[in-house]
Amino acid sequence: MSDLTLRPLGQTAFRIxxxxxxxxxxxxxxxxxxxxxxxxxxxxxxxxxxxxxxxxSRWVKGHEGGESESILGRWFKANPGKxxxxxxFTKVGSDMGEGRKGLSADWIAxxxxxxxxxxxxxxxxxxxxxxxxxxxxxxxxxxxxxxxLRAGKVRAIGASNLDAAQLSDALAVAxxxxxxxxxxxxxxxxxxxxxxxxxxxQQLCQRERLxxxxxxxxxxxxxxxxxxxxxxxxxxxxxxxxxxxxxxxGTQILAALDQVAxxxxxxxxxxxxxxxxAQPGVTAPIASATSPEQLASLVKAARxxxxxxxxxxLSATGP
Numbered sequence: 427m428s429d430l431t432l433r434p435l436g437q438t439a440f441r442i443x444x445x446x447x448x449x450x451x452x453x454x455x456x457x458x459x460x461x462x463x464x465x466x467x468x469x470x471x472x473x474x475x476x477x478x479x480x481x482x483s484r485w486v487k488g489h490e491g492g493e494s495e496s497i498l499g500r501w502f503k504a505n506p507g508k509x510x511x512x513x514x515f516t517k518v519g520s521d522m523g524e525g526r527k528g529l530s531a532d533w534i535a536x537x538x539x540x541x542x543x544x545x546x547x548x549x550x551x552x553x554x555x556x557x558x559x560x561x562x563x564x565x566x567x568x569x570x571x572x573x574x575l576r577a578g579k580v581r582a583i584g585a586s587n588l589d590a591a592q593l594s595d596a597l598a599v600a601x602x603x604x605x606x607x608x609x610x611x612x613x614x615x616x617x618x619x620x621x622x623x624x625x626x627x628q629q630l631c632q633r634e635r636l637x638x639x640x641x642x643x644x645x646x647x648x649x650x651x652x653x654x655x656x657x658x659x660x661x662x663x664x665x666x667x668x669x670x671x672x673x674x675x676g677t678q679i680l681a682a683l684d685q686v687a688x689x690x691x692x693x694x695x696x697x698x699x700x701x702x703x704a705q706p707g708v709t710a711p712i713a714s715a716t717s718p719e720q721l722a723s724l725v726k727a728a729r730x731x732x733x734x735x736x737x738x739x740l741s742a743t744g745p
Contacts, residue, residue, distance in 0.1 A: 430472050430728060433709050436609045436637030438582040440513060440551065442475045444703045445728050446639050447721075448714035449478030453493035454486055456716045461497045462504070467718040471725050475513045477612075477639065477712050479556055480541050481520035491522045492544050499546035509547060515639070516541050517586060517612075519556035529559035531570035538579055553580040554612060557587050564596050568605040575606055584610030584637070590626040597634060608636065615640035615708070617649055617679055617698050618671055620745035632707040643702050643711030644695055645671055651680060651694035679743045686736045692726065699727035701740050 432441040447468045452461040465476070482494035495516060502509045518537045521527040526537070541550060553574065555567065574580045585596065585608040593611060600607035611631055615623040619642065631638050644650055648671040656672060683694040690697065695713075702711040715721035732740075 434637070435475075435552075435582075435639075435709055437635055438552070438609045438637060440475075440582070440637075442513065442710060443473045443728055444710040445473055445699065445725060446475040446477050446515070446710045446712040447473065448641070448712045449476055449494045449498060450482050451494075451714045451716055452478070452482070452497040453489070454483035458497050458500065460717065462501050463718050464715050464721055465498075465501050465508070466505070467721050468715075468725070469508055469511050471721075473725065473728075474511060475515060475639075475710065477515040477641075479517035479520060479554075480537055480544075481517075481522060481556070484520075484522065491520075492540070495541055495544035499544050502546050513551040514545060514547065515552040515554065515584075516545070516550055517554040517556040519559060529555050529562045529567040529570075531566050531573075534567070534570040534574070538574055542579065549578060550580045552582045552584055552610060554584040554586050554610070555608075558592050564599040565603050565605065568596070568600055568603070568607075572606050582609050584608050584612065586612035586641070587614075589622070590630050593627065593630060593636075610637040610639060610709075612639050612641055612712075614642045615702065615705075615711075616643050616645045617683075617701055617740060618645045618676060618744065624745060628705075628707050636707075637709045638707050639709055640702055640711045643713050644698055648676065649679070649683065649695060649698035651683065654680070675744060679740075682740050682743050686732065686740060689736070690730060690732075692730055693723050696723060696727040696730055697732070697736075697740070699724065700730040700732050701737065703727065704732060704737055 430443040433444055434441050478494045481491045483489050484491035518534055519529050571583045583606055597607050613623045646667040648668045653668045683697050687694050687697045699711050699713055702708055713724050715724055
């Protein structure tokens, strides 16, 4: 939609609406047909950025990784025009079994070809290191990414799950060795889980002008308000991951979300995402949807303007 305000994704060439679609659910909690429906609805609503990883969804019994990327690839094949409207963010480094993991030059060179094949595309818009790899020198990893950038196989590089010291080291090595620097960071961040990003890491990202796309932006669904008690844990595939949020502070956060949502005639998930979007240095939260109807609610967050009082009330619940 033309009224969406686009934000620069760090110092990349990309400008995106402030919501990234999480691809972790494709082939896991929703099948291919439903995944296609969600993807169509996302692009048709004027959004573009889709985040996935080579390892999605290896945690499911009988899966070996690559399921999410493969569904995306088949969606592109079925909808040729959609690839030009989409930005694909994927990751390398998680354990794919049989020693296929980490950020060595050899594995990155192999893994990118696997991702490109599954995605049925000739270029990845943002290629991210999924986890720190203490066994591989940063120079080796960044040199491997440099080759991919020069070859035109990826357009930008980013990192996920780095703390402030690790990100600072990576930026320093890039500068010293004249290698490409990470342009984005993907940290865990939401209204409940704030300590690992706020402070030093957030300030570093702002100072170095990195794009920030947050994951678990709804705390595995807890901030949607769907889970109100332990009895609700059976409602979704993420029930076990939600249990830790049933604390006094979790209850306070849900109450604040309810109050702000009531003032805006919005859903708690929309308010929770809008809060993340409003935080300094954040480009966009990542959120997953399992149906076009659920997606229709989430995309409203990109147009939801929270007042200063709203933001202060929500922020007062933590960290």
